[in-house]
Amino acid sequence: MTATPGATPTIVLVGHGMVGQRFLEALAERGLTATHRVVVLCEEPRPAYDRVALTSYFSGRTPDELSMTDMEFIEAHGIELYVGDPAETIDRVARTVTARSGTAFGYDTLVLATGSYPFVPPVPHKDAAGCFVYRTIDDLLAIEEYAQSKATVGAVVGGGLLGLEAAGALKGLGLAAHIVEFAPRLMPVQVDEGGGAALLRTIEEMGLTVHTGVGTQEIVVDSAGAVTGMRLSDGSELATDLVVFSAGVRPRDQLARDCGLTVGERGGIAVDEQCRTVADPHVFAIGECALAADGRVYGLVAPGYEQAETAAATIAADEAAFTGADLSTKLKLLGVDVASFGDAHGTTADCLDVVYSDARSGLYKKLVIGRDGTLLGGILVGDAEAYGTLKAFTGSVPPVSPESLVLPAGAGEPVQLGPAALPDEAIICSCNNVRKETIRGAVTEHRCTTVPEVKKCTKAGTTCGSCVKVLGQLVTAELEASGVEVDKGLCGCFAQTREELYEIVLALRLTTYRDLLDRYGREGARGGDGCEVCKPAVASIIASLAPAIGASGYVLDGEQAALQDSNDHFLANLQKNGSYSVVPRIPGGEITPEGLITIGEIARDFGLYTKITGGQRIDMFGARVEQLPLIWTRLVDAGFESGHAYGKALRTVKSCVGRTWCRYGVQDSVRMAIDLELRYRGLRSPHKLKSAVSGCARECAEAQSKDFGVIATAGGWNLYVGGNGGATPRHADLLAQDLTDAELVRLIDRFLMFYIRTADRLERTSTWLERIPGGLDHIRDVVVEDSLGICEELESLMAAHVANYADEWATTIDNPDKLARFVSFVNAPDTPDPVVGFVPERDQMKPDLPLLSIGLRRADGTATVLEGSAQR
Secondary structure, three states: OEEOOOOOOEEEEEOOOHHHHHHHHHHHHOOHHHHOEEEEEEOOOOOOEOOOOHHHHHHOOOHHHHEOOOHHHHHHOOOEEEEOOOEEEEEOOOOEEEEOOOOEEEOOEEEEOOOEEEOOOOOOOOOOEOEEEOOOHHHHHHHHHHHHHHOOEEEEEOOOHHHHHHHHHHHHOOOEEEEEEOOOOOOOOOOOHHHHHHHHHHHHHOOOEEEEOOOEEEEEEOOOOEEEEEEEOOOOEEEOOEEEEOOOEEEOOHHHHHOOOOEOOOOOEEEOOOOEEOOOOOEEEOHHHEEOOOOOOOOOHHHHHHHHHHHHHHHOOOOOOOOOOOOOEEEEEOOEEEEEEEOOOOOOOOOEEEEEEEOOOOEEEEEEEOOOOOEEEEEEEOOOOOHHHHHHHOOOOOOOOHHHHHOOOOOOOOOOOOHHHOOOOOEEEOOOOEEHHHHHHHHHOOOOOOHHHHHHHHOOOOOOOOOHHHHHHHHHHHHHHOOOOOOOOOOOOOOOOHHHHHHHHHHHOOOOHHHHHHHHOOOOOOOOOOOOOHHHHHHHHHHHHHHHHOOOOOOOOOHHHHHOOHHHHOOOOEOOOOOEEEOEOOHHHOOOHHHHHHHHHHHHHHOOEEEEOOOOOEEEEEEOHHHHHHHHHHHHHOOOOEOOOOOOEEEEEEEOOHHHOOOOOOOOHHHHHHHHHHHHOOOEOOOOEEEEEEOOOOOOOOHHHOOEEEEEEOOEEEEEEOOEOOOOOEOOEEEEEEEOHHHHHHHHHHHHHHHHHHOOOOOOHHHHHHHOOOHHHHHHHHHOOOOOOOHHHHHHHHHHHHHHOOOHHHHHHOOHHHHOOOOOOOOOOOOOOOOOOEEEEOOEEEEOOEEEEEEEEOOOOOEEEEEEEOOO
């Protein structure tokens, strides 16, 4: 079968990885998808995914979440994407590509983006059962399955970037992990001897065993052909059940060889500066399969992106050239920051090294300086906070001494190298080759005012994310330089931020909104009534600090009652027809048959709609306001508490069944979830809080989509923070790992109270973590390392909350004065709201809502109104 192009020119892309996807986006940006037929042949069973973040699969990220392919983009641009159907032959004379399915595609332009393949040393039994490579999602699925059923010890051949990630993955799967590296140090390409030593110490402290300066001579197998060990070049033998080869990659250039294209002596399809193959002007090669014009094969994604842009521009008849790329990298390997940039190994003649090393803390920083003071490159291990700024200064003379750039805080004169010090030509985002002047233009010319807007406009910060901090500083600086006055006040009543108001309330023990407004409000707001922005925000601050400042924590008490959002007024969520929902707390999702029966009887007796939610509890909908106290009296008598579905507070802590029932579970996730939910129930915060506890790395409770999530490991618990589902999902980041129960609770206490202390109004933890200066590293410094010296206070505030917690509904039904508010009409308390109606659906009921009101005007000028409802 042959697919023959018509008059429309055809571009065939062979390979659909990260670079291939970027090429498609570059074609679309230049309008080529509208003028060309575009065919993509993808070898894997799934379209392009984030191979840089491959290891995050073992932290709970699913293959779908790793995807980089927006199918709406593919369809909108008419791209023909064939997954699981790789190209097998190329006929350059006929200009056709034949896929495995037998379909032959004619082309006018052929682009090869076939990537690379893992290098496996030619040692005996390298293909034995239990031997794997670490390259694709399918590789990871196979490793996971084998590790969980047939292995207790794993070894990684290769101590480079991917090798360390693989070792971390094996450790996360509960295996004792070894790393075997032929070079005398780990990550020999990126770091020097000093950096390798610092990295080695830190990794060994994590419980991994490292063997450097030795090679693998043979894989030892049993009679069934399964791995039992490795024989090393020094004569020693390492017992292991599983081996992962991560010893580098080689260009996938066999298709090119078979069709007569020129390849390099050590592999790679030879191309010119336009990424066009030197043997055929109709064929391009980009990414890891290409031997660039400077004689290098680039194994990083950023150069591949540049090549994709260059090829697309050339096809569009625009001027473009790829003459080389920045090889700077910043990674977090096993929780350790590692970065290198520029001439990291000091190969430039007459260069000098400026080094700071602290073996005890696992810190190593080296800058390579030219004789004229030019910053040539550097290596950072253990602390890469300055990476973005230092990389941007590479090739220029920094405005401060080199020594001050590597010394830790407190060890020298304070140095603040803000974005204003960077030259306009400085590359801020090396992944997407975005310069400072481009970011400035996004603010001044395209009117972008936020980091997300600038990211969308320039692509800066959209790949590895290491430049986002500097990006935010640049955006702020440019707005200020443009004379844009950004009022950081909470609202028109307060010039202070929410964080500043929190500190004022805590420091001065202010217990009322009125006192705070009259003393610290804007001049025109003092003595007034406040607004709908600051009243609930201040109410939340007072409620979260109530035990510490001597205020009442009961939200319907005194002035507090008038400050609450609409849902808090009746301790229930208002629904679209004027009825309310009833959501009792079910800690950890665990409930007895008696509890289920109670909820069922209440729902039946009051005619409520029932729904099991994603938060592992049962919601009841359709309660009239006057019914709420009656319903909650029965729930409280049966031992239930408020689930706080109506408040900016902790909602749920989900859990899987854990090791109690599941054969994969390694910890008791249900017990931990119940403990956490009972500890943090009722905690008022800037926004709602959600949590989950998973009993193993399979992550059935979806902990990494929560504000704080916990995943069990063989050594304890891993704590993740800043996750979010909903409209703008975000995977949580690993804050700490292998924690004991007590360590876990202590860090969550600190994290939550620091969030409550510093977040903006209605700011989820995910947004807060990305906004706060220093991001995750700063939060880790504060809550884990106690860098600000406030952890004792944070723990004390949480302890006060726990000790003084009282269920709001239990308090309410014991107070006749408070019950008086639960009426539809104050002047007719026994009259239900006639607008609240229901109709049957699927053996339950649903709101009876007016669908529309249509006014018809007759010829005589009189009007008739026709009304429709869900029933009629």
